[in-house]
Amino acid sequence: MTSTRFDVCIVGGGVMGCSTALFLAKAGMRVVVVERNALCRSASGVNAGTLTLHMTRAALVPYAMKAWEMWMRPETWLGQGVLATHAPGLSLAFTDAEVMMLEERAAARREYGADISVISPQAAMKVDPGINGSIKAAAFCEIDGFASAYLTGRAFYAALREAGVTIIEQFSVGHIERQNAGYRVSTEDRSQSIVASRLVLAGGVWLEPMLAMIGIHIPVKTLINQLIVTERMPTVMRSVLSIANGLLSMKQFANGTVVIGGGWQGIGSRELGGRETIPENLIGNLRLGQHAVPALASARVARIWLGLESETADAMPMIGPLAQHPDLFVIGCVHSGYTSGPYMGKLLAQQILGQQPEMPLFDPSRLLPTDDQAVASLSRGQ
Amino acid sequence: MNHYDLIVLGAGPAGVSAALMASAKGLRVALFDENAAAGGQVYRAPIMPDAKMDGAEFRAGETLRDALSRSKVRLFLGHVVWAVTGDYRVDALGPDGSIACTTTVLLVATGTTERVVPFEGWTLPGVIGLAAATILLKSQRTLPGKTTLVAGCGPLLVAVAGNTLKAGGDVKAIVDIASRGEWLGTASALLSRPAIFKQSLTYGLPILRARTPLYSRHTLVKVSAQGDQLLAEIAPCDAAARPVAGKTKKILVDCVAVGHGLTPSSDITRLLHARHQYSREAGGWIAETDENGQTSRERLFVAGDGAGIRGAAAAMEQGKRVGLACVAIIQGKTVPEPEAENLSKAWQHAARFGQKMAAMMALREGHVDSIPPHTVVCRCEDVTRAEIEQACEAGAHDVNQLKAWTRCGMGPCQGRTCGDIAAELLATKLGVSRETVGIFSPRTPLRPLTISDMTGDYDYADIPIPKAAPL
Numbered sequence: 001m002t003s004t005r006f007d008v009c010i011v012g013g014g015v016m017g018c019s020t021a022l023f024l025a026k027a028g029m030r031v032v033v034v035e036r037n038a039l040c041r042s043a044s045g046v047n048a049g050t051l052t053l054h055m056t057r058a059a060l061v062p063y064a065m066k067a068w069e070m071w072m073r074p075e076t077w078l079g080q081g082v083l084a085t086h087a088p089g090l091s092l093a094f095t096d097a098e099v100m101m102l103e104e105r106a107a108a109r110r111e112y113g114a115d116i117s118v119i120s121p122q123a124a125m126k127v128d129p130g131i132n133g134s135i136k137a138a139a140f141c142e143i144d145g146f147a148s149a150y151l152t153g154r155a156f157y158a159a160l161r162e163a164g165v166t167i168i169e170q171f172s173v174g175h176i177e178r179q180n181a182g183y184r185v186s187t188e189d190r191s192q193s194i195v196a197s198r199l200v201l202a203g204g205v206w207l208e209p210m211l212a213m214i215g216i217h218i219p220v221k222t223l224i225n226q227l228i229v230t231e232r233m234p235t236v237m238r239s240v241l242s243i244a245n246g247l248l249s250m251k252q253f254a255n256g257t258v259v260i261g262g263g264w265q266g267i268g269s270r271e272l273g274g275r276e277t278i279p280e281n282l283i284g285n286l287r288l289g290q291h292a293v294p295a296l297a298s299a300r301v302a303r304i305w306l307g308l309e310s311e312t313a314d315a316m317p318m319i320g321p322l323a324q325h326p327d328l329f330v331i332g333c334v335h336s337g338y339t340s341g342p343y344m345g346k347l348l349a350q351q352i353l354g355q356q357p358e359m360p361l362f363d364p365s366r367l368l369p370t371d372d373q374a375v376a377s378l379s380r381g382q
Numbered sequence: 383m384n385h386y387d388l389i390v391l392g393a394g395p396a397g398v399s400a401a402l403m404a405s406a407k408g409l410r411v412a413l414f415d416e417n418a419a420a421g422g423q424v425y426r427a428p429i430m431p432d433a434k435m436d437g438a439e440f441r442a443g444e445t446l447r448d449a450l451s452r453s454k455v456r457l458f459l460g461h462v463v464w465a466v467t468g469d470y471r472v473d474a475l476g477p478d479g480s481i482a483c484t485t486t487v488l489l490v491a492t493g494t495t496e497r498v499v500p501f502e503g504w505t506l507p508g509v510i511g512l513a514a515a516t517i518l519l520k521s522q523r524t525l526p527g528k529t530t531l532v533a534g535c536g537p538l539l540v541a542v543a544g545n546t547l548k549a550g551g552d553v554k555a556i557v558d559i560a561s562r563g564e565w566l567g568t569a570s571a572l573l574s575r576p577a578i579f580k581q582s583l584t585y586g587l588p589i590l591r592a593r594t595p596l597y598s599r600h601t602l603v604k605v606s607a608q609g610d611q612l613l614a615e616i617a618p619c620d621a622a623a624r625p626v627a628g629k630t631k632k633i634l635v636d637c638v639a640v641g642h643g644l645t646p647s648s649d650i651t652r653l654l655h656a657r658h659q660y661s662r663e664a665g666g667w668i669a670e671t672d673e674n675g676q677t678s679r680e681r682l683f684v685a686g687d688g689a690g691i692r693g694a695a696a697a698m699e700q701g702k703r704v705g706l707a708c709v710a711i712i713q714g715k716t717v718p719e720p721e722a723e724n725l726s727k728a729w730q731h732a733a734r735f736g737q738k739m740a741a742m743m744a745l746r747e748g749h750v751d752s753i754p755p756h757t758v759v760c761r762c763e764d765v766t767r768a769e770i771e772q773a774c775e776a777g778a779h780d781v782n783q784l785k786a787w788t789r790c791g792m793g794p795c796q797g798r799t800c801g802d803i804a805a806e807l808l809a810t811k812l813g814v815s816r817e818t819v820g821i822f823s824p825r826t827p828l829r830p831l832t833i834s835d836m837t838g839d840y841d842y843a844d845i846p847i848p849k850a851a852p853l
Binding site: 038041045055057058094095101104105108150151153154157158161167169230231243244245246247263264265267275276277278279280282283284286287288289290291296297298299300301302303304305315335 | 465467468471473482653655773776777778779780782783785786787789792793794796823825826827830831832833834836837838840842845846847848849850851852853
């Protein structure tokens with residue numbers, strides 16, 4: 001394995017790492033992706049697959065809109081797709097306080113280019129007759145939709161192989177060392193290692209320990225999102241639904257199953273993964289879902305699972321080179337990252353290829369402790 | 383929320399005897415089962431409570447149910463347990479709605495799931511599992527069909543054929559993968575267990591009397607619809623259950639009852655992340671335990687066939703032994719010798735015959751390989767053998783990756799029916815061990831439940847909605 005020197009080694013085979021790898025390989029670079037588990041099994045393949053602007057952070061809306069088009073047209077870059085489906089999106093308000101929140105959030109996203117309007121209950125019922133008629137208002141966005149996220153690994157596996165990317169799964173990185181104008185990445189016991197001229201860290205919640213391997217300390221929070229899927233059932237809804245504060249995501253797939261999410265938390269950690277569901281949170285999430293679409297009452301829940309999500313201190317992404325570390329790049333911690341993922345990968349690939357990225361990146365260095373903070377933490381003995 | 387010293391999940395012989403033992407020694411015990419009466423599959427109760435049936439198994443079941451009703455064990459029958467958490471909270475849905483309770487010690491005695499290795503036509507109406515036939519006969523007192531073909535392997539073949547005949551049905555043939563020699567190999571273990579020997583005579587004699595044709599070392603290869611009936615094709619097979627050249631036979635029946643052994647139901651111990659290992663001889667993936675039945679997780683125990691298939695008689699003895707260990711933990715003592723030693727001996731004695739039977743029911747190497755390419759393996763999601771193997775060629779190398787790439791195991795049964803077969807297909811195709819390809823991740827709810835059952839009555843204002851997502 002050490003006989004090949006790669007142009008780029010990407011650590012982390014989620015949607016961020018895989019799409020970066022794909023664009024680099026298509027531009028002619030020799031790329032290797034190493035992944036501790038299997039491709040897209042930790043967050044990218046187990047998320048709710050919502051491709052919505054209602055829940056995308058306002059400042060990320062322009063990126064999400066670009067990525068939305070990529071998901072809808074996989075033939076232009078990915079090959080086999082993930083059953084991305086265009087559906088209208090509604091965000092519902094059931095109380096006066098929620099109406100205010102809805103208007104505020106819609107306005108913030110409009111500022112960044114999302115075509116979101118606040119509509120009457122009657123107009124919302126026209127978009128989706130399945131919703132609860134007792135709403136006070138709804139935010140409507142024509143550009144919305146969903147994907148079958150579980151197909152992400154399969155699609156990227158085929159695309160990366162086709163593009164000549166070396167994929168190494170079950171490779172858990174334990175050491176990263178700077179070496180001869182490049183990097184050596186090794187497993188914990190150093191039995192396997194890879195040498196590459198450039199290194200991309202795309203580890204999602206594992207970015208914190210990955211960065212620590214090269215002495216960089218940036219905290220990354222781990223969220224453990226619970227997701228619920230029903231058995232197949234007749235059509236009960238046709239839109240992608242959320243509520244004003246963003247804590248519901250719900251849609252019905254072509255096969256009849258309904259996925260209910262919204263970031264309700266379960267138990268788990270970065271080290272152990274998603275460990276178990278919290279019954280109260282499940283029931284809360286289900287009550288919200290059933291309140292939004294009353295016909296869900298008779299649906300049977302088939303499966304509940306847990307997916308990881310990463311978040312930085314300012315809840316904005318880390319995408320770009322790391323100052324003072326030549327040829328080292330980071331990509332991750334994108335809120336609603338699955339939606340924006342492919343476009344974020346494309347942008348980072350442009351940067352690595354020496355081009356001007358189409359849109360600004362998100363400098364990870366902003367999250368480094370300032371000297372004052374470093375002194376303060378030293379004096380506290382940390 | 384109610385708290386117990388011990389919650390036992392599963393009211394079969396292992397669960398009931400453990401609960402009785404623990405309760406008799408002073409523990410506060412709760413016993414859960416999704417069926418309306420205790421007894422499990424072997425000692426299953428009729429649904430009409432006044433129905434009297436004969437037979438040693440019915441009487442043994444009545445004895446268990448009597449003992450329970452006289453004990454202080456708190457019974458939660460007709461309760462579907464849908465979640466078990468790491469702090470041993472049990473959530474269940476019963477006739478009166480949802481309940482949740484907690485326990486200090488949790489004992490999982492959930493028995494087994496039937497395995498059917500797919501063949502052409504196995505999803506047709508009228509093709510049912512041997513376990514389903516058993517439920518019809520014991521619980522509903524209904525014949526599976528006017529005429530029945532009984533096929534597969536293991537002791538359930540004899541039990542279903544015998545019970546069908548005793549209930550007045552017509553068994554057209556028994557198709558058995560095992561050879562006569564394999565059955566003879568169990569004779570000494572059988573003779574050392576007079577009660578079981580006597581019990582097997584009650585099944586065997588009607589079969590002999592009816593002169594039911596027995597096709598040893600044969601396997602069912604195809605079932606097709608023929609008007610209102612089913613046409614079953616059987617063929618000779620080798621010891622690995624692979625069909626071989628030779629005389630085939632077609633048999634017309636109303637019902638085909640088929641089963642290829644049992645696999646331990648380990649959903650709950652896997653959900654709780656106890657350490658498991660794969661044992662082909664004991665039925666599949668089972669939780670690793672110490673001599674007391676305690677898993678790698680403290681205060682989490684397993685007993686009965688879920689801890690490795692050894693049969694009902696062994697489960698009963700093991701339940702007592704593990705129940706005693708649960709008592710010791712709660713009372714802060716070690717398990718008292720010689721009581722433990724006597725129980726262990728009784729268990730080992732009973733297990734010898736069960737072990738022989740388990741070996742006969744173990745998944746045979748060539749069996750899965752005989753599934754035709756376009757036969758459905760995952761019947762909830764219609765995934766064929768060919769699709770599973772294509773995913774394997776496309777790069778899937780563990781079963782959970784396979785699940786995501788094909789939807790195999792994503793339906794209402796959550797892979798209980800196809801999981802063992804899909805994993806075997808993947809392991810065979812990749813030329814690796816079953817341990818390497820793994821097992822489907824367990825998920826709550828442990829059984830599908832309607833959303834309204836889980837949500838109950840509520841107002842929107844009562845939903846504890848977390849603070850808003852970032853703007």
